[in-house]
Amino acid sequence: MIQSIREKLTHVVEESKEGNQEKKRRDGAKHPTPRKELGKKTHPGLLLQRMLVQQPEKNDKLKGNHPYADLVDAIGDWQIPEGYAKAFGRWLGLVESEPHVRLLEAVATGPLALGLGTASPIENGLTIHHTYGVPYIPGSALKGLARRAALASGLASSEINVIFGTTEVAGHITFWDAWLEPAGGHRQPYQRDVLTPHHPNYYRTKGGKPPTDYDDPKPITFLSVRPNTRFVMAVSSNSEGAEPWVNLAAQLVKLGLERLGVGAKTAAGYGFFKCKPKLSAEQRKHVEAEVKALMEKYEGQIERIQNHSHLSLVDKLLRELSKENPLPRKAVLERLKGQLEEANMWDEQDGRIVRLKDLLEASR
Numbered sequence: 193m194i195q196s197i198r199e200k201l202t203h204v205v206e207e208s209k210e211g212n213q214e215k216k217r218r219d220g221a222k223h224p225t226p227r228k229e230l231g232k233k234t235h236p237g238l239l240l241q242r243m244l245v246q247q248p249e250k251n252d253k254l255k256g257n258h259p260y261a262d263l264v265d266a267i268g269d270w271q272i273p274e275g276y277a278k279a280f281g282r283w284l285g286l287v288e289s290e291p292h293v294r295l296l297e298a299v300a301t302g303p304l305a306l307g308l309g310t311a312s313p314i315e316n317g318l319t320i321h322h323t324y325g326v327p328y329i330p331g332s333a334l335k336g337l338a339r340r341a342a343l344a345s346g347l348a349s350s351e352i353n354v355i356f357g358t359t360e361v362a363g364h365i366t367f368w369d370a371w372l373e374p375a376g377g378h379r380q381p382y383q384r385d386v387l388t389p390h391h392p393n394y395y396r397t398k399g400g401k402p403p404t405d406y407d408d409p410k411p412i413t414f415l416s417v418r419p420n421t422r423f424v425m426a427v428s429s430n431s432e433g434a435e436p437w438v439n440l441a442a443q444l445v446k447l448g449l450e451r452l453g454v455g456a457k458t459a460a461g462y463g464f465f466k467c468k469p470k471l472s473a474e475q476r477k478h479v480e481a482e483v484k485a486l487m488e489k490y491e492g493q494i495e496r497i498q499n500h501s502h503l504s505l506v507d508k509l510l511r512e513l514s515k516e517n518p519l520p521r522k523a524v525l526e527r528l529k530g531q532l533e534e535a536n537m538w539d540e541q542d543g544r545i546v547r548l549k550d551l552l553e554a555s556r
Contacts, residue, residue, distance in 0.1 A: 245259065258413065261413045275324075277374040287426045288472040293426060293438065294426070296446060297469070298422070300420060301466055303385060338356075365437060385413070490513075
């Protein structure tokens with residue numbers, strides 16, 4: 193008798209649980225996450241981790257937008273807070289106080305999906321600054337990218353160890369987190385992105401089930417950073433005589449960002465940047481003085497180039513300029529280019545012109 197009562201009670205409890213779950217699914221399907229309730233000023237990390245109102249079940253029939261899409265759109269509405277510019281200025285001042293430092297200004301040429309594997313209620317995450325809510329690139333990611341670039345470019349292992357260190361000795365270069373530039377790019381850095389696997393069963397079974405024409409593609413909504421978003425990156429060192437190594441580390445970061453990409457989906461064009469040096473106030477004064485000195489040194493020789501009989505002088509200038517500091521020599525190379533064009537000596541097929549263009553590109 194007691195056993196029979198227990199079985200009946202267990203059955204009633206189970207039916208009650210199933211009924212409540214079905215009611216939640218039904219009610220949730222009728223009332224998808226309202227974007228207006230999330231607010232445009234709520235921290236994106238808080239939105240992503242805590243503000244998904246409904247986690248839809250597999251067989252739910254949703255009306256309107258999918259809850260994931262609603263949540264991602266709400267994050268896309270978020271704007272960089274006014275106070276962030278002051279925080280960025282403090283960070284930049286701290287970086288520039290280092291004895292040896294190089295800054296890069298990097299503009300995303302496509303979307304950025306960094307930290308996509310971070311756990312989140314919508315299955316895909318993103319690297320978001322814990323305090324200010326902006327996207328950022330961890331220094332550890334930039335260090336790993338620079339090391340990949342060093343290996344790909346054939347840098348000697350002894351040089352790699354100086355920059356990156358070993359398991360026993362620390363490297364001499366510090367790779368700082370890359371901060372979002374508040375004055376450049378978008379006030380709304382996030383966007384809704386979509387990935388659509390056309391053969392989900394094939395990927396889920398790792399090739400166990402073959403792809404077919406009647407597979408059911410299911411779009412996956414995720415969060416990414418908009419193209420043309422601007423970041424400032426820094427490498428520094430407080431070691432004595434580290435200036436050449438800091439310059440090399442900055443070149444490796446630039447090479448990695450422009451050729452290899454950072455984050456997920458680089459094969460689809462995500463995570464690539466166009467980089468250029470960003471100078472501190474002190475560095476700008478120093479470069480301006482170097483430019484003036486170089487122009488005084490080479491102006492007379494450049495003016496002598498009037499026709500093709502002066503090609504040997506062009507060769508001499510290119511050899512000497514290739515050894516000069518890339519930043520200040522840019523103005524001299526531009527002046528040389530203008531002189532060659534004025535003398536009708538600019539031929540895109542000429543090896544000297546190719547060399548001049550390469551030096552100009554390396555000086556940007």
